[in-house]
Amino acid sequence: MIDWFCSSLGLPFIAEEAGGGLRLNAAAHDVLGAGAFASIGAALRPLLGDALDPAALDAALSAAREGTPTQLTLAQGLRALVAPAAPGCACAVLAPQVALEGLALQRRALATDRSARISHELANALGAIAGWAAIAKEGQRVGEALDLIERSASDAWSTARTMLGEVSGQRAQSEADQIIDLSHFTEQAARLLVPSSLKKQVSIHTEVTAGLLIKGERSSAWAIVWNLASNAVEALPAFGSVTLRLTDHNDTLRLCVEDNGPGMSPELRARVFEPYFTTKESGAGLGLALVRQAVQTLGGSIALESEPARGTCFCVELPRAKSNSVAPKRPKGTRESGVFAAEAIEGRILVLDDDTSLREMIATALQMRGADVRSAATIDEALEHHGPFDVAVIDYILGEQRGDAAIAALRRSGAVKRALLVSGTELPSQLEEGGEPDGVLRKPFELNDLFDRVSGLLADEAARRSRIA
DSSP states (O other): OHHHHHHHHTOOEEEEOTTSSEEEOHHHHHHHOSSOOSSHHHHHGGGTTTTSOHHHHHHHHHHHHTTOOEEEEOGGGOEEEEEEOSTTOEEEEEEOHHHHHHHHHHHHHHHHTHHHHHHHHHHHHHHHHHHHHHHHHTTSSHHHHHHHHHHHHHHHHHHHHHHHHHHHTOOOGGGGGEEEEHHHHHHHHHHHTHHHHHHHTOEEEEEEOTTOEEEEOHHHHHHHHHHHHHHHHHHOOTTOEEEEEEEEETTEEEEEEEEOSOOOOHHHHTTTTSTTOOOSSSSOSOHHHHHHHHHHHTTOEEEEEEOTTSOEEEEEEEEOOOTTOOOOOOOTTOOOOHHHHSOOOOSEEEEEOSOHHHHHHHHHHHHHTTOEEEEESSHHHHHHSOOOEEEEEEESEETTEEHHHHHHHHHHTTOEEEEEEEESSOOOSSOOTTOOOSEEEESSOOHHHHHHHHHHHHHHHHHHHHHHO
8 A cells, every 4th residue: 555655646665575675666766776776775875875874774674674663864855754564574765756856867867878987987997907008018017917907807897797787677686795805905906006106106005904894796895995096096296195094993894095185175075976077177077976876885974074285085984794704715816016015115215217107116116115205317316316315226227327327426425325226237347436236126127126125225224323323
């Protein structure tokens, strides 16, 4: 009877079936979408906004299954009556119609342009592929680049398949039950953003507690991490910094993506989650709208803190999977990035290389490990920097100049204490007087090799100071 009554008035109605599953009338499909939902809670969470804690919805559903109805106020003045249905089951009726029409229009606006959604996600994956391919062509981090190119291609295929499944109504409900290692996702997003961060001279830091799991759709979890992190990188000027922080708070996980960029005005903060709203010259303006939708799909919440000239921080809280849940094993051959796994490098470092891409990569990688880095393309530029530097990383071929000459000049000026010479060729037996390096790093090299050599030279310098003291 209540189903007929709601349908007659055009009110969305959703109910649990005694044998399992859900029953929705046409009005509910119009507002909630045509996808499959695992529960009433999962169907209604995208309508909560900031007006209601998801825990209150869960409590109302539990009460309804035991015979007690509850009225809830959701986003935009929308109300929901959560009431008993069949024995042990709950149902929900949504009203008023005015609020429903606005929500339905917003839902249609996001759903009608599926090509824009597909383009957004595919562009992310293809951008990572192109960036890592460029690094591999330089002979740097080839193994890691191939791993991440393969991962990004797989993401692109998964995105296309998921979107096509939504269009045809064949999206697998089992996706909502996947166990996801959010710690791994966070580290992986940071690794995939290395090419774009190097290009912009932006550093990425991660502070991630290992083994934190959530339950839900893999695509939703990835959309949250990737879009927040990539948006932060895009928003920063040169030498900016992004931190991805994932921590455990009992039954919830907290993912915070913080940058030290230009920040947002109150007017901008009020609109950042709107579909198709963007301040960029290009882009569909879907990134943050998809983030909010994904957070709600996973039963979480998102908060934004930002002030002009004081940076921006997005914090997402998601329900933690039960401790007996098991995350899927990672594919063989994948590796965690040494940039994020090792101890910090503390010291002042000068990077001297006439190759822009290699200079930026070395400088940014060292910054990502915590070092205070300055870079230069010529000996004259290097001498203009205020020393002293604990370590100088210097390429042997500097156009018409040589690295050993640079070391000698920097030592005479008192700017450098220890020097690491980087070379793809054999060094001559006779180097310029005073230009003998404290260590040599052969090209091509892995970043871990660079970190080990620099850390060793810093340790040598610290030991020298200790002896003098």
